[in-house]
Amino acid sequence: MSRLITQRRFAPLFWTQALGALNDNLLRTLLLLVLVFAALPDDPARQGLATNLVVGLFILPFLLFSAWGGALADRVDKQRLIRRLKLFELGIMLLAAAVVWWESRLLLYGLLLLMGVQSALFGPVKYAILPQHLSPTELVRGNAWVGFGTFAAILAGTLLAGLVATLPPSAARPVAVLALVGVAVTGLAASLLIPPAPSSASEEVPRHPFSTTWAVLADSMRARQLLPAMLGISAFWFLGTCYLTLLPAWASQVAGGQASAFNLLLGAFALGVGAGAMLCARLSAGRLELGLVVLGALLMGSGGLWLAGASPLTLSAATWGELLLQLGFWRMLAALGLVGIGGGLYIVPLYTLIQMLSREQHRARMIAANNIFNALLMLAAALFGMLMLGVADVGLPIFVASLGGIALLIGLGLLVRGPRPLLRLLIFALVHLIYRLKFRGRHHIPARGAALVVCNHVSFMDALVIGGASPRPLRFLMDRPIYESPWLNWWFRIVGAIPVDADRRDPGSVRRALDEVSHALRHGEVVMLFPEGRLTPDGDIHRFRRGLDIILARDPVPVVPAGLAGLWGSWTSHQGGRALTKWPRRIRARVALYFGEPLSPQEARCAMLEVRVRELKAEADGWALPAPAARSEA
Known part of the structure; x- marks a missing residue:
């Protein structure tokens, strides 16, 4: 399994996408800190509104540009497309460096949109290129490494942004600029080593980004073998978005550690997903093992219910050392880690299923359709959180229990519908x-x-x-x-x-x-x-x-x-x-x-x-x- 990460047909792509995910999360978290918490330090209501606006500006391009990205990836050499998108990312980061340096808040919102566009265009090609460079028995391992790299990058980007925010302004700005540009340059260099991946489609490249959305969605609705996998992946992102958005409140209201607790809880979840992805590759042994989807959903549900039953800690702004001395906090870490492991087991086979069952000429379009569904469910997750915590005011434990219940229902539904994969x-x-x-x-x-x-x-x-x-x-x-x-x-x-x-x-x-x-x-x-x-x-x-x-x-x-x-x-x-x-x-x-x-x-x-x-x-x-x-x- 470790040999794959050292081979040129996969390693440059892995580092390209991992460094891109790192930059995405570093920039987005920095912008959140500047746009929300620095600009509105004493206004929780306006902070919540600004946070939702930031999230919406990042997700909107996935709805508008994913289909175009899929159509481009199906009709041009994927190697060349990745390099151009990494050049686009470098341009965004150079602009971001200037904007962060002068703290022009209006331009920061524009940067969020540009970053979302680049991510929406890159999403289809990074998954569609894998079957061209990996054999069918290597796809699960390749997807596992991509999942591990993505969630490790999410954790690293968030922690690095938090570290930059603790520095004095005179040091924070140059460090942020160097980090953003340096990661982008390194990612571009890695993309230059990706082997060619020519297209087998003969259609012309679409020139209008918005004209392909409905056609891609219509194609996905007709792909009856693929649609359940797309909806299953979207369910994961619904649950994952809910967990990631509630973690700050959980850290301050239940864990009592605020920033320290948030970082540790986020680390448990992100590393859990990465570990689950690698465990999936190990258990699959080169097969597409759909029984892991059922097992993963059941583990996500069990972890969610376990977390919901955790008792609040009687701490206030505790440090990492104080938190790690609390048995109750270890339960929270273990529960979120279990949710993450279940998520890694759950999502990797579904991505592999889409890659294996899609026609080569339309593979990126199917992945793009999946990304559109993901974006819709992520928006639904934000609305669900607002409804549960704002309108209904059920409290964090019940909200977490509802997420565990949803995951258990998914797992039990899959088990009843087809027990063969899990029993096998x-x-x-x-x-x-x-x-x-x-x-x-x-x-x-x-x-x-x-x-x-x-x-x-x-x-x-x-x-x-x-x-x-x-x-x-x-x-x-x-x-x-x-x-x-x-x-x-x-x-x-x-x-x-x-x-x-x-x-x-x-x-x-x-x-x-x-x-x-x-x-x-x-x-x-x-x-x-x-x-x-x-x-x-x-x-x-x-x-x-x-x-x-x-x-x-x-x-x-x-x-x-x-x-x-x-x-x-x-x-x-x-x-x-x-x-x-x-x-x-x-x-x-x-x-x-x-x-x-x-x-x-x-x-x-x-x-x-x-x-x-x-x-x-x-x-x-x-x-x-x-x-x-x-x-x-x-």
């Missing part, structure tokens, strides 16, 4: 605890479209290992006695396994199973077959049955061979007695699963596939069974 994740995590797993060649499974995966059949655990290893959900064609195993039948039903039995035992079973396989393939799914038709009785690969040829004759699709090693001798195999009738003798055994290059439907015949699977199994044996003594593992 939990089962695969359990398999990881039981075995030491090694996978190779998972990128050979097509990122989209129908395909068959064929593998040797060693044990009842095979389906769980292969299903967890696959970057995409799999449907399994399996022998009915295995399907009806009392230990695993519930799981096979949830994942949509397809049972098949001999016609002599169940007339019509083969025809029904083949019809179900055909239905799955014609809907673009990946189907997993064990061509031997039964568990191996001796650890060797047995003759492949002709059902595979029948399936390919009906639906000619690519076939990915796979070899599995290390499970022979386990309690779920037939070595030393019938499977599931023995006690496990050892855990953490080595298990290897190697995928080979896909074969065309014309090449994929039983004899050819059997040879290829034997070769892959022999290679996997070299890692799973390094010594003869290891062959008796359980």
Whole structure:
């Protein structure tokens, strides 16, 4: 995972976007301090109005310019577009340096608009370029690093602005100017190292920024696979905006530490999101793991309810040291950290889903549509906060509890609608605890479209290992006695396994199973077959049955061979007695699963596939069974 951040195809983009996010938050926080707290020190009502105006001026360009940014990113080289946007950012920061130096408040509001325009144009291209430089199995890691960099930059920018504000005016101005311009120059330098990313679209570049908004939104409404992900990401930004806007009030009214408490609480939330994003990459292991979305929503909800129940601290303007001696404050930090971790787990798979399912020619437009929805929900978050805390005056704990409740409802709704992703994740995590797993060649499974995966059949655990290893959900064609195993039948039903039995035992079973396989393939799914038709009785690969040829004759699709090693001798195999009738003798055994290059439907015949699977199994044996003594593992 750490190798990606050192490679030129990703590292310059990471630093470009992270430094841009740092400058965004540094400038916005400095402007808030100048426009709101310095200009209106003793007028809370006018402070609130000015704060909302500042937030609105930053969000408005996302509504007006995101669609144009997406259209530009789809139709020009993304590398060149990023460089031009970084030049635009440098110009804004030079102007900001002059404005901050002379404190021209009217121009400061204009700077907020310009900064919002640059961010709105940069948002689509930074996510749309990733699939051009990263493989499908690297996208989750790339998005995790982007999420980590973004929230670390939010924290760093806010803290740096607060540090500048504590300096004497004679020192604060030059430090602010040097920071703004220096970060912009460094970001521009990083953008010069980004590799080319040419466009595949043939349409002309739109010249009018506002003419594309409705067309982009209409396209997003027709993208039924993508719209739920966009709304899910927007729900995260709704909750995140609510948490970020209530933190100052929570710090002063509940935590009792004001600036010190705010910085620590913000740090817990931002670092939690970054840690959650990195944990998502770790748990996903190169797959698009939608079960993490459900888990993340449930963690966000639990963290919100835990925070809502925190008791106010009896402190006044406490320092960092005084706060960290309070057990109640540690509870607040842990709760906000849990909310952040849940957010990181929740949002990274959704961004990856949009990137993977979008057509390349319209990928940036879909991300732009997502940004428009995000901006709308961020405005809705501001209105929701005003309604709850201003009109209804429910108080901060109830407001936080409502945010936790919303997140829990999202998680429970997703779980009820489709439990398979979360259960698949939990089962695969359990398999990881039981075995030491090694996978190779998972990128050979097509990122989209129908395909068959064929593998040797060693044990009842095979389906769980292969299903967890696959970057995409799999449907399994399996022998009915295995399907009806009392230990695993519930799981096979949830994942949509397809049972098949001999016609002599169940007339019509083969025809029904083949019809179900055909239905799955014609809907673009990946189907997993064990061509031997039964568990191996001796650890060797047995003759492949002709059902595979029948399936390919009906639906000619690519076939990915796979070899599995290390499970022979386990309690779920037939070595030393019938499977599931023995006690496990050892855990953490080595298990290897190697995928080979896909074969065309014309090449994929039983004899050819059997040879290829034997070769892959022999290679996997070299890692799973390094010594003869290891062959008796359980």
